[in-house]
Amino acid sequence: MRIYIILLLIVSLYYRGTVALQLEFYPGTQAYHQTGSRFNNTAWIVVSQDPSERYLTYGPYTNAWNTTASSRVDFYLGVDNITGDSSNLLTVDVNDADLDHILMSRNISRLDFGYGNIQSQIFSLYFTSTIGHKLEFRVFYHCCSSIVHYKTVVNELDGGGLADIFIGQAGLELVSSSVFPTPQGDPSSTAMWNVGTYIKPLDGRWYVFYREGFYAPTPAFCNGIVPLTRIAVRNSTDFGKTWSEPAVVALPGNSTFDNCAALDGAPFFDNDTDSWHYLAQCIGNNRRWSLCHYSRSGRNPMSGPFIPNPKNPVVQGGQLWSRICSGTGKHCTLTMYDEGTPEIIEKMNGWFYITFHGWDGPNNKAARGMARTRDFVNYDVAGYDLPNDAIFSPLDCNTWNITWNPKSLCVGGGEGSMVKSGDYFYHLIEAPDGTLNCDTTLGEQNWVLGLLRSPTLSARSGEWEQIHFNPAFKPAKKYGCGLQYHRIFRDDNDFFFSMFVIDFGVNNLTMKIWKVVPGKTNFPVIVGYP
């Protein structure tokens, strides 16, 4: 039989003119299959009547991948049905055919697909290979489903717009510095309560979500817990120099888990369903931190309060950490709890990926972890593209160029903010010594921000690449929480860093925002006044 191969080699132009390799394969145009049949000209399909436990696609034995750069292969796959068990449907791999050596592989279950009814979804593998060797990008079919393989695309990894700042070869331009509005009647002792900000650009406008206390008297049952606090949002059309009047996003409820506060969460606009989500920390007179979820349809988050999820609290303290930290070789302990400062990183294949901090009081350790959810009610901590471990722990910050308190060293990570740039997730995360609580006495506590990146969210603590050398940001005066509620975000093709800069000596609370621009940066950036 004559084997014909159509191989499209596309050399595309990427960020700032660097030439990146790309290969694209269409399984329906190739002969490398052990089961299934051609589907819709260029794709390949297997149905449950077809032979199982064999390659849906193998080959194409290409030696065109003539780079040793970090690379990614994307398999475009669809499945009939996504309900059922978590057994392996498929195994995808990258095989060095000259050595007959699997460079990377991954199992995929029904549950890893976000959509049923045969819709194309992307599953990625990261690899590096040897120049001149023939490579295969294979999809092994285990059993019992209809599956379509649409195409396979191989790319050299690209750091995107943040690649240069990661190595100090880009600058930071201050675009705004605002004394953030605090409501009237805010007692001066807590004048710094209205923080917890999260900036989300949408439709040419920036929305800042933040916590707002003292909008009404705090009920007696919240005394000693937190002031009555809600989530509000304002908009800006001038990079945060000025902000509109606020609108309410999420309010404390009437239950013991949420009757004092909703705060320190993150918004997410889901373009697929045209709706907003907000995931917050909530607390009531039960005195226990949980996570609560709120949502609203439409593109404008200011058009009325979000609806609380009837299943709130959607995460109870310790619920996710106890699963993440169980088992051997983990970078956190079973006594970790306090799923807080949640962030919704992205929606991929119908799954929302979220990160959150954890605090282990008995061991004085902090970490950041990850989970995924389709509905904000049920969460997986293990599965496709999940680390099933902490993503940041003392292991990641103890080597930073900081004279850590010798008694505690770096206790781990707290609030973190992640953005995707090119093929990488960039993570800006705070790391203190002593404790995860703010010590606001001058000179007592180190509290700095580090910048790390990984092409995959499944990277565990210790596997994230660090800038040379962390920390990336350091407060001019050594105050615990001197830099707070930092974010890293994208607006169109521009990237921004924002944070509160706090001088507890003069009770000054300023939100500063920088844009990444051409230039140079010497880390750490020392942030202070004015």
Ligand SMILES: *[C@@H]1O[C@H](CO)[C@@H](O)[C@H](O)[C@H]1NC(C)=O
């Ligand atoms: C078949 O291919 C055509 C053209 O690319 C596309 O419009 C159509 O949606 C495909 N059908 C299925 C079932 O994937």
Ligand SMILES: *[C@@H]1O[C@H](CO)[C@@H](O)[C@H](O)[C@H]1NC(C)=O
């Ligand atoms: C890799 O292959 C491409 C296309 O064949 C070619 O243009 C390029 O020069 C090659 N690069 C190396 C390092 O061999």
Ligand SMILES: *[C@@H]1O[C@H](CO)[C@@H](O)[C@H](O)[C@H]1NC(C)=O
């Ligand atoms: C989906 O697959 C599961 C597991 O094989 C099966 O139990 C279930 O009946 C299927 N559902 C549909 C709608 O086909």
Ligand SMILES: *[C@@H]1O[C@H](CO)[C@@H](O)[C@H](O)[C@H]1NC(C)=O
């Ligand atoms: C895939 O699943 C099989 C069977 O459970 C297991 O032996 C193998 O290690 C898994 N492969 C990967 C890459 O996780």
Ligand SMILES: *[C@@H]1O[C@H](CO)[C@@H](O)[C@H](O)[C@H]1NC(C)=O
């Ligand atoms: C911006 O905020 C102002 C003041 O609350 C409001 O009137 C306006 O509708 C907001 N615009 C958008 C697009 O959210």
Ligand SMILES: *[C@@H]1O[C@H](CO)[C@@H](O)[C@H](O)[C@H]1NC(C)=O
């Ligand atoms: C709490 O209860 C009060 C009085 O019944 C009601 O007015 C208010 O709307 C309730 N709030 C929420 C968030 O359910």
Ligand SMILES: *[C@@H]1O[C@H](CO)[C@@H](O)[C@H](O)[C@H]1NC(C)=O
């Ligand atoms: C958002 O959804 C709209 C309408 O469905 C679509 O036209 C647009 O391309 C989507 N934008 C992004 C960034 O996916």
Ligand SMILES: *[C@@H]1O[C@H](CO)[C@@H](O)[C@H](O)[C@H]1NC(C)=O
């Ligand atoms: C570490 O920080 C000190 C100042 O605290 C600085 O002099 C030194 O150059 C830094 N080392 C590196 C490798 O950046």
Ligand SMILES: *[C@@H]1O[C@H](CO)[C@@H](O)[C@H](O)[C@H]1NC(C)=O
């Ligand atoms: C606080 O900081 C802002 C911005 O840097 C500055 O304009 C203001 O004068 C400062 N206020 C005090 C009391 O130091």
